[in-house]
Amino acid sequence: xxxxxxxxxxxxQACLGLVRPxxxxxxxxxxYRCYSTPGVGQVQVxxxxxxxxxxxxxNRPPVNSLNLDVLTELGIALEKLDADRTCRAMVLASAxxxxxxxxxxxxxxxxxxxERCVAFWRALQDAxxxxxxxxxxxxxxxxxxxxxxxxxxxxxxxxxxMADGKxxxxxxxxxxxxxxxxxxxxxxxxxxxxxxxxxxxxxxAMYSAQQALSIGLVDKVVPLAEVMxxxxxxxxxxxxxxxxxxxxxxxxMRKQVLDRLRSQKEKDAQFFADFIGxxxxxRSLGAYIASLQKRKS
Amino acid sequence: xxxxxxxxxxxxQACLGLVRPxxxxxxxxxxYRCYSTPGVGQVQVxxxxxxxxxxxxxNRPPVNSLNLDVLTELGIALEKLDADRTCRAMVLASAxxxxxxxxxxxxxxxxxxxERCVAFWRALQDAxxxxxxxxxxxxxxxxxxxxxxxxxxxxxxxxxxMADGKxxxxxxxxxxxxxxxxxxxxxxxxxxxxxxxxxxxxxxAMYSAQQALSIGLVDKVVPLAEVMxxxxxxxxxxxxxxxxxxxxxxxxMRKQVLDRLRSQKEKDAQFFADFIGxxxxxRSLGAYIASLQKRKS
Amino acid sequence: xxxxxxxxxxxxQACLGLVRPxxxxxxxxxxYRCYSTPGVGQVQVxxxxxxxxxxxxxNRPPVNSLNLDVLTELGIALEKLDADRTCRAMVLASAxxxxxxxxxxxxxxxxxxxERCVAFWRALQDAxxxxxxxxxxxxxxxxxxxxxxxxxxxxxxxxxxMADGKxxxxxxxxxxxxxxxxxxxxxxxxxxxxxxxxxxxxxxAMYSAQQALSIGLVDKVVPLAEVMxxxxxxxxxxxxxxxxxxxxxxxxMRKQVLDRLRSQKEKDAQFFADFIGxxxxxRSLGAYIASLQKRKS
Numbered sequence: 094x095x096x097x098x099x100x101x102x103x104x105x106q107a108c109l110g111l112v113r114p115x116x117x118x119x120x121x122x123x124x125y126r127c128y129s130t131p132g133v134g135q136v137q138v139x140x141x142x143x144x145x146x147x148x149x150x151x152n153r154p155p156v157n158s159l160n161l162d163v164l165t166e167l168g169i170a171l172e173k174l175d176a177d178r179t180c181r182a183m184v185l186a187s188a189x190x191x192x193x194x195x196x197x198x199x200x201x202x203x204x205x206x207x208e209r210c211v212a213f214w215r216a217l218q219d220a221x222x223x224x225x226x227x228x229x230x231x232x233x234x235x236x237x238x239x240x241x242x243x244x245x246x247x248x249x250x251x252x253x254x255m256a257d258g259k260x261x262x263x264x265x266x267x268x269x270x271x272x273x274x275x276x277x278x279x280x281x282x283x284x285x286x287x288x289x290x291x292x293x294x295x296x297x298a299m300y301s302a303q304q305a306l307s308i309g310l311v312d313k314v315v316p317l318a319e320v321m322x323x324x325x326x327x328x329x330x331x332x333x334x335x336x337x338x339x340x341x342x343x344x345x346m347r348k349q350v351l352d353r354l355r356s357q358k359e360k361d362a363q364f365f366a367d368f369i370g371x372x373x374x375x376r377s378l379g380a381y382i383a384s385l386q387k388r389k390s
Numbered sequence: 391x392x393x394x395x396x397x398x399x400x401x402x403q404a405c406l407g408l409v410r411p412x413x414x415x416x417x418x419x420x421x422y423r424c425y426s427t428p429g430v431g432q433v434q435v436x437x438x439x440x441x442x443x444x445x446x447x448x449n450r451p452p453v454n455s456l457n458l459d460v461l462t463e464l465g466i467a468l469e470k471l472d473a474d475r476t477c478r479a480m481v482l483a484s485a486x487x488x489x490x491x492x493x494x495x496x497x498x499x500x501x502x503x504x505e506r507c508v509a510f511w512r513a514l515q516d517a518x519x520x521x522x523x524x525x526x527x528x529x530x531x532x533x534x535x536x537x538x539x540x541x542x543x544x545x546x547x548x549x550x551x552m553a554d555g556k557x558x559x560x561x562x563x564x565x566x567x568x569x570x571x572x573x574x575x576x577x578x579x580x581x582x583x584x585x586x587x588x589x590x591x592x593x594x595a596m597y598s599a600q601q602a603l604s605i606g607l608v609d610k611v612v613p614l615a616e617v618m619x620x621x622x623x624x625x626x627x628x629x630x631x632x633x634x635x636x637x638x639x640x641x642x643m644r645k646q647v648l649d650r651l652r653s654q655k656e657k658d659a660q661f662f663a664d665f666i667g668x669x670x671x672x673r674s675l676g677a678y679i680a681s682l683q684k685r686k687s
Numbered sequence: 688x689x690x691x692x693x694x695x696x697x698x699x700q701a702c703l704g705l706v707r708p709x710x711x712x713x714x715x716x717x718x719y720r721c722y723s724t725p726g727v728g729q730v731q732v733x734x735x736x737x738x739x740x741x742x743x744x745x746n747r748p749p750v751n752s753l754n755l756d757v758l759t760e761l762g763i764a765l766e767k768l769d770a771d772r773t774c775r776a777m778v779l780a781s782a783x784x785x786x787x788x789x790x791x792x793x794x795x796x797x798x799x800x801x802e803r804c805v806a807f808w809r810a811l812q813d814a815x816x817x818x819x820x821x822x823x824x825x826x827x828x829x830x831x832x833x834x835x836x837x838x839x840x841x842x843x844x845x846x847x848x849m850a851d852g853k854x855x856x857x858x859x860x861x862x863x864x865x866x867x868x869x870x871x872x873x874x875x876x877x878x879x880x881x882x883x884x885x886x887x888x889x890x891x892a893m894y895s896a897q898q899a900l901s902i903g904l905v906d907k908v909v910p911l912a913e914v915m916x917x918x919x920x921x922x923x924x925x926x927x928x929x930x931x932x933x934x935x936x937x938x939x940m941r942k943q944v945l946d947r948l949r950s951q952k953e954k955d956a957q958f959f960a961d962f963i964g965x966x967x968x969x970r971s972l973g974a975y976i977a978s979l980q981k982r983k984s
Contacts, residue, residue, distance in 0.1 A: 267932040283584045287877045288903055294936045338564040342591045580881045635861040639888045
């Protein structure tokens with residue numbers, strides 16, 4: 094698959110065939126318009142044109158790890174929804190039981206090439222800029238574990254409902270010997286404040302749903318089966334607000350953090366590729382992968 | 391009434407007759423020196439020269455909505471108190487039962503002229519700069535509803551005591567299809583932090599006193615009859631602190647937010663006039679006014 | 688004692704004899720390597736080379752007030768530990784029962800010379816920059832009162848455990864008619880957020896351990912005898928994290944506040960010397976010292 098081209102809309106690149114939007118075909122059944130072939134794509138988009146609410150489900154078993162393909166698809170899906178004037182809100186969820194998303198695919202970082210690393214990082218940046226800056230009401234339905242990049246996606250929504258029980262959420266990068274980028278940090282700062290972020294990031298802390306609720310990392314905790322109904326109920330509050338006023342307000346609150354990344358996307362991507370390329374980091378990742386494989390067998 | 395002249399103290403303009411300080415005559419009874427004729431002006435100022443505590447009561451029935459006159463008077467009152475070396479503290483309250491302030495007078499925004507809009511906005515800016523930057527200990531006695539601009543005034547004090555019960559407080563601008571200006575947002579950020587502000591502003595949320603307490607939007611909640619005694623009791627703690635050290639500290643904490651508005655007052659006023667002048671906003675406001683009138687009849 | 692020379696490492700100056708590191712001799716018993724002669728220096732450093740954890744104890748009875756000597760020793764100790772590759776963590780504690788540290792020695796501010804004031808302030812700046820910017824995991828074991836500069840030292844660690852009971856902590860400067868410097872304020876902002884900081888600093892508030900816990904000023908409260916064991920237990924969590932990733936994360940979170948002081952150290956020191964030299968401040972301090980002496984007798 095070709096790497097996304099910088100400075101061009103992902104949607105546009107997909108139309109030009111520069112990137113492969115594997116699961117992003119549009120079908121137009123009413124009331125459900127599905128951008129993806131349901132149950133097939135890695136990013137499934139179901140658009141309910143009666144309610145104006147799209148449901149975006151990550152679907153890359155076993156753990157929805159975010160590789161170049163998934164991030165590209167997610168970025169395209171967000172762009173399409175943004176351009177769809179009938180769409181007012183989006184629920185981000187998982188099609189894979191037990192997991193929201195395991196975060197960045199470690200295989201994109203291990204023994205990769207600098208070029209691939211940069212392309213991978215740009216796709217992550219674009220997907221995140223699309224999500225955190227979305228004009229839509231965005232809600233995370235967290236029905237499973239949500240470490241690292243999974244936590245980032247959840248934090249970037251406007252509201253978070255998490256399933257009670259054994260699932261955990263957090264930015265646990267330091268535990269793998271890597272570091273959450275500055276914009277992960279910025280999003281966490283805007284969510285739980287400076288002190289909790291300092292502890293969370295240094296310790297690579299993973300929180301239970303109840304702990305996450307107590308520090309403000311999620312907004313509501315309910316039994317697993319009630320996550321989606323709770324999200325739908327909460328959405329009603331948000332959809333009562335006139336879109337124009339809400340979007341100006343949201344933009345005003347998030348602009349600083351969005352602009353910080355926008356102003357240094359290439360530098361950030363290059364930094365990532367260089368950091369990941371270090372021998373010490375490659376060794377850490379190798380050891381981690383080995384431990385995962387051992388655990389499986 | 392003439393519009394306030396930019397760059398000149400409101401007090402000075404009042405003395406020159408450029409603005410009409412309707413309720414701002416000074417009378418010098420001891421221990422109470424009243425800047426206003428009690429029970430007459432729209433902003434009643436009672437100065438207790440024994441305690442050094444002034445009580446400023448908004449008095450524009452039925453809901454203390456803030457129009458050009460009231461904001462001009464309030465700005466003048468704040469300047470006078472600031473200049474009065476015997477005054478160390480100020481309690482901001484309402485003379486109208488059941489309401490602290492309903493916020494900006496919507497009639498100043500509906501079918502107004504751009505010139506009047508700008509004059510109105512300048513009066514609001516000046517009153518707020520005077521309050522948020524006041525050298526006095528400032529306390530809000532919130533004995534009634536406090537939406538929008540009412541919430542701004544309360545948040546701009548050093549301490550907030552609110553009556554328990556049915557009253558609500560919050561920046562509910564988005565519900566009317568309008569947007570809280572950046573400095574309303576800044577003050578709320580300094581009061582309840584980023585995450586709560588993002589939710590509160592996007593949803594135009596109104597909070598009960600207990601909810602407001604739980605997110606830090608007010609500092610204490612007591613029965614209605616105990617609001618004023620509680621404020622007086624709390625004032626004792628604040629007046630134990632030497633003024634000079636307290637004022638330097640307060641300035642250091644608030645300077646950044648004050649400077650942000652000071653550096654772009656005219657741009658902000660022009661933005662407001664332009665925004666309010668939009669057809670879509672005028673229609674929203676017209677519909678809202680019609681709904682209010684319908685409710686009354 | 689000579690004043691520290693600007694722009695030169697304290698350790699280097701000590702080696703050159705420019706400053707007197709009274710308690711900072713290195714002894715190399717294993718597993719305890721003591722930089723200080725135990726029980727003798729004003730800053731006692733015990734390095735456990737098996738665990739990689741150093742314990743730094745302030746030891747200037749009766750109240751560990753921070754004068755030029757103690758701050759210089761503390762700065763040197765921090766530099767040495769930073770340079771010691773076997774050291775991964777540091778516990779900051781007190782050798783004096785009932786007190787963590789009473790903060791800056793008021794006698795350094797009363798009837799001093801401008802030159803001494805500037806030297807004193809530089810030593811404070813350097814010790815703080817060394818502590819807040821330390822690559823080590825830093826933990827405060829708060830086994831006694833911790834006002835003013837004592838609170839600053841505690842807040843500058845990565846984690847705070849405080850003894851339950853009668854002890855208090857806070858930045859109480861305004862009560863003495865003085866003002867916490869901007870970087871004390873910055874550290875408090877990063878610890879308890881804007882609203883709590885505004886109240887705490889204006890009121891010069893002192894908090895019980897339980898109150899401090901409720902606003903996030905400390906992380907854990909336990910009975911006095913359990914403070915050290917609790918710190919040691921918590922350290923295990925932090926030492927599980929690879930140092931490199933943790934240090935990059937910590938630096939990223941603290942850089943802005945550190946840089947703000949670094950960029951204006953001399954201006955800040957001069958401001959302090961000028962402020963302290965004011966007649967009104969000298970009178971306040973004189974009255975305070977008199978009241979202390981009266982209390983003693």
